[in-house]
Amino acid sequence: MDIGLIVIYAIPLLIIIVSLWFIFRKAGRPEWAAIIPIYNIYVTLKVSERSGWWTILWFIPWVDLFVMALIASGMAKRFSKGAGFALGLFFVPFVFLPILAFGNATYSGQKPKPVGLQGMKRPKTQSSNLSEADGYYCANCGNDIDNAWDICANCGAKLN
Secondary structure, three states, X not given: OOHHHHHHHHHHHHHHHHHHXXXXXXXXXXXXHHHOOOHHHXXXXXXXXXOOOHHHHOOOOOHHHXXXXXXXXXXXXXXXXXXXXXXXXXXXXXXXXXXXXXXXOOOOOOOOOOOOOOOOOOOOOOXXXXXXXXXXXXXXXXXXXXXXXXXXXXXXXXXX
């Protein structure tokens, strides 16, 4: 294989991987998922708020084009972009993904909830950094803390 062909293939691929890294960060997903084959498709589906089961459809010829179009549409919608931008994501992702990743577009979809800190009950005490109105919230940033976590998922402040 000619080295020129490898470079022509590798450069857009590298642009897409780096762009997905920063898009996943904006969406509150693990950035490292951008470099894991197949799992990055699953995470991209989650960012575009599609079912993770659609990953299986990615491996069916011609159906994968439909899935890619829906991912492009969903990502454009979650980053408050229009149909023209979705078409750009579908046809030239190595141009439009960096625009999402490095531009001022903000993710408007649902971010995943933190795992591992939920389900811990905290007694009401005077010395706590928590206040109670309609449930607990962080006194530092005002973020709702439904399950009385040890740290605030929004600002990282210690809550005990």
